[in-house]
Amino acid sequence: MSEVAQTYPPGQHPDMPPPAGQRGLMLWLRTNLFSSWVNTLMTVVAVYLLYKIVPPILDWAVLDAVMNAANRNECREIAQGACWAFIKDRFSILVYGFYPSDERWRVNMAFILLCLALVPVLFDNVPFRKPGMIFSAAYPFIAGWLLLGGLGLTPVGTDEFGGMMLNTVVGVTGIAFSLPLGILLALGRQSHLPIVKSCSVCFIEFIRGVPLITLLFVASTMLNYFLPPGTTFDLLLRVLIMVTLFASGYIAEVVRGGLQAIPKGQYEAADSMGLKYWQSMRLIVLPQALKISIPGIVNTFIGLFKDTTLVLIIGLLDVLGIGKSSLADAQWNGLSNEIYVSIAIFFFIACFGMSRYSIYLENKLDKGYKR
Amino acid sequence: MKKTAFISAAAAAVMAIGATAANAATLEDVRKNGELRCVVSTGLAGFAYTDSAGVYQGFDADFCRATAAAVLGDPSKVKFVPATGKTRFTILNSGEGDVLWRNTTWTFVRDVDVKLTFVGVNYYDGQGFMVPKSLGVKSAKDLDGATVCIQTGTTTELNLADFFRTNKIKYEPVPIETNDESRTNYLAGRCDVYTTDASGLAATRSTFPTPKDHVILPEIISKEPLGPAVRQGDDAWADTVRWVLNATLAAEELGITKANVAELAKGTNNPEINRMLGTEGDLGAMLGLEKDWVVKVISAVGNYGEIFDRHIGPSTDIALERGLNALWTNGGLQYTPPFR
Numbered sequence: 001m002s003e004v005a006q007t008y009p010p011g012q013h014p015d016m017p018p019p020a021g022q023r024g025l026m027l028w029l030r031t032n033l034f035s036s037w038v039n040t041l042m043t044v045v046a047v048y049l050l051y052k053i054v055p056p057i058l059d060w061a062v063l064d065a066v067m068n069a070a071n072r073n074e075c076r077e078i079a080q081g082a083c084w085a086f087i088k089d090r091f092s093i094l095v096y097g098f099y100p101s102d103e104r105w106r107v108n109m110a111f112i113l114l115c116l117a118l119v120p121v122l123f124d125n126v127p128f129r130k131p132g133m134i135f136s137a138a139y140p141f142i143a144g145w146l147l148l149g150g151l152g153l154t155p156v157g158t159d160e161f162g163g164m165m166l167n168t169v170v171g172v173t174g175i176a177f178s179l180p181l182g183i184l185l186a187l188g189r190q191s192h193l194p195i196v197k198s199c200s201v202c203f204i205e206f207i208r209g210v211p212l213i214t215l216l217f218v219a220s221t222m223l224n225y226f227l228p229p230g231t232t233f234d235l236l237l238r239v240l241i242m243v244t245l246f247a248s249g250y251i252a253e254v255v256r257g258g259l260q261a262i263p264k265g266q267y268e269a270a271d272s273m274g275l276k277y278w279q280s281m282r283l284i285v286l287p288q289a290l291k292i293s294i295p296g297i298v299n300t301f302i303g304l305f306k307d308t309t310l311v312l313i314i315g316l317l318d319v320l321g322i323g324k325s326s327l328a329d330a331q332w333n334g335l336s337n338e339i340y341v342s343i344a345i346f347f348f349i350a351c352f353g354m355s356r357y358s359i360y361l362e363n364k365l366d367k368g369y370k371r
Numbered sequence: 372m373k374k375t376a377f378i379s380a381a382a383a384a385v386m387a388i389g390a391t392a393a394n395a396a397t398l399e400d401v402r403k404n405g406e407l408r409c410v411v412s413t414g415l416a417g418f419a420y421t422d423s424a425g426v427y428q429g430f431d432a433d434f435c436r437a438t439a440a441a442v443l444g445d446p447s448k449v450k451f452v453p454a455t456g457k458t459r460f461t462i463l464n465s466g467e468g469d470v471l472w473r474n475t476t477w478t479f480v481r482d483v484d485v486k487l488t489f490v491g492v493n494y495y496d497g498q499g500f501m502v503p504k505s506l507g508v509k510s511a512k513d514l515d516g517a518t519v520c521i522q523t524g525t526t527t528e529l530n531l532a533d534f535f536r537t538n539k540i541k542y543e544p545v546p547i548e549t550n551d552e553s554r555t556n557y558l559a560g561r562c563d564v565y566t567t568d569a570s571g572l573a574a575t576r577s578t579f580p581t582p583k584d585h586v587i588l589p590e591i592i593s594k595e596p597l598g599p600a601v602r603q604g605d606d607a608w609a610d611t612v613r614w615v616l617n618a619t620l621a622a623e624e625l626g627i628t629k630a631n632v633a634e635l636a637k638g639t640n641n642p643e644i645n646r647m648l649g650t651e652g653d654l655g656a657m658l659g660l661e662k663d664w665v666v667k668v669i670s671a672v673g674n675y676g677e678i679f680d681r682h683i684g685p686s687t688d689i690a691l692e693r694g695l696n697a698l699w700t701n702g703g704l705q706y707t708p709p710f711r
Binding site for chain 2: 072076089090092093096097098101159162217220221222224225235312313314315317321322324325326327328329330331333334336
């Protein structure tokens, strides 16, 4: 016992490390995994489930998977796991659908420009935001020209659209146009003008009362009964209109929720400052209402994006449709897990991206409100 | 629901007017559009599916090409309109498609009440059952209490109900939308029995990890004549499609193949071949088609036997025998009226 307790002047004692078991990994384990017997039990169960689930999935998807094979039987001869060779073989039609292979650079181009056009819209601290916004506003026309052709490019019919590209076209168009339309409808529903109000209410209630499939079905087959014979009205355009109208009905209700959460005092304050209706909406009410509605709006958008697979019903082959029809190829028949997993990954990336952006936006905007 | 009901009522009301308007001279419409809009399955092994280049292939798809070759002179001028079992008739009747080559069973109701005209049979099928061997079932009559995977909106669904009712046995249906879904469900053991057309059963079984563990029961419980259909009311167009099918059958009967059609088109000693290929008489003009329409059809897709062997015959993965689909001269049912 050579150790002698060292003495320190009052207030000069150095900080001691926490006792063993109260620091580092042990502490973390204790507080997070084994804090009570319920927690301990759940940890054990979770570890057991992970042990049961992860290795087989890893085995199937990675270790026992086949990347190169000419058909299903070859795949099965090599290994019993996932046959990714199928996805490799079908990758280009899953992405581009029936778009002519010489013109596919246009789809890539449109996609790259879409990403560029989104930057100034989504983020406010980027350089050249003002000119960027002009480009974003012009983007729908540029994309339309790139995808459809004309004016120097080979025309491509919308019936050759397919795969992920079709999902993206329908999803992005629906999202871009349904938000402004939805806001107008929400304002219309709050309006004191009886005709505007009743029109908005009727429209919203009709849209919400009818399933999207019904609307798409009407768009694809029944419009022909009403239009004069001989009129051709592009099928994809009809789908885009229906999807946009459908989403705008839902957006309108989400935004209305936001509008109703704004205290009446805010409206009155705007009035007392002498702001006109549109001014008060633009400067005072909507910025607050939209901020509150962000989770609901993004929720609707995610739903809309996933609903784009419904176009299969009316004979447009989106990524799911291409997958299904590829599965019927006798060479690859029966590899449904591979195709559905790939499609799920595509949708997960898109939807998760939207959801992360919404969280970013909420965090950015709720300075001073955080609880 | 009310609104939906209203819409369907409105649809039914305008159906008659719309249908007649859309019906006038389909042949001219097809020529004007420069393409044939052909309704096919969204995916059925051997009959219609997309290959890795995104091109439709299969038995039905080739008949679409044959029709386009006859009408437009070019087998590539087909716009394939994929349709599910539920939407196929609406698509045809609303004028979104010109002809239906979609393994569709010719029935009384579809012919009469759905206002279609079936113009022939390109595949004689019948509904069968497949069960795992381990179940030890020898006949469909032993299936009391079984769960059955069944595609909705098809004739197989109705046949199944009839069969079990007449035999007074109970079953539990598992409704399914597509063939691929039934395969997955059946393999996962969610149903004991998988039923669809026998051709489909064979095609599906060929893709199983262990096909030998599954048996197709001997009972064929229905007649499923699968054939092309067009809208009712345009008889000239119906004639065109009918004789395209007949031409492929007659070509097989007379030994006209993809390989020798160009040679035979120069003229032969057989007057029927000459009439078909346009070197004698003018059968094409009577249909409003070119003189050499059959030459175009056969050089595009071959005769019936060649189409069959290429997509669903014994040498393919589907491995179907000709059976009922052999020519009448070989003991089958495929028989065409004469080209005269």
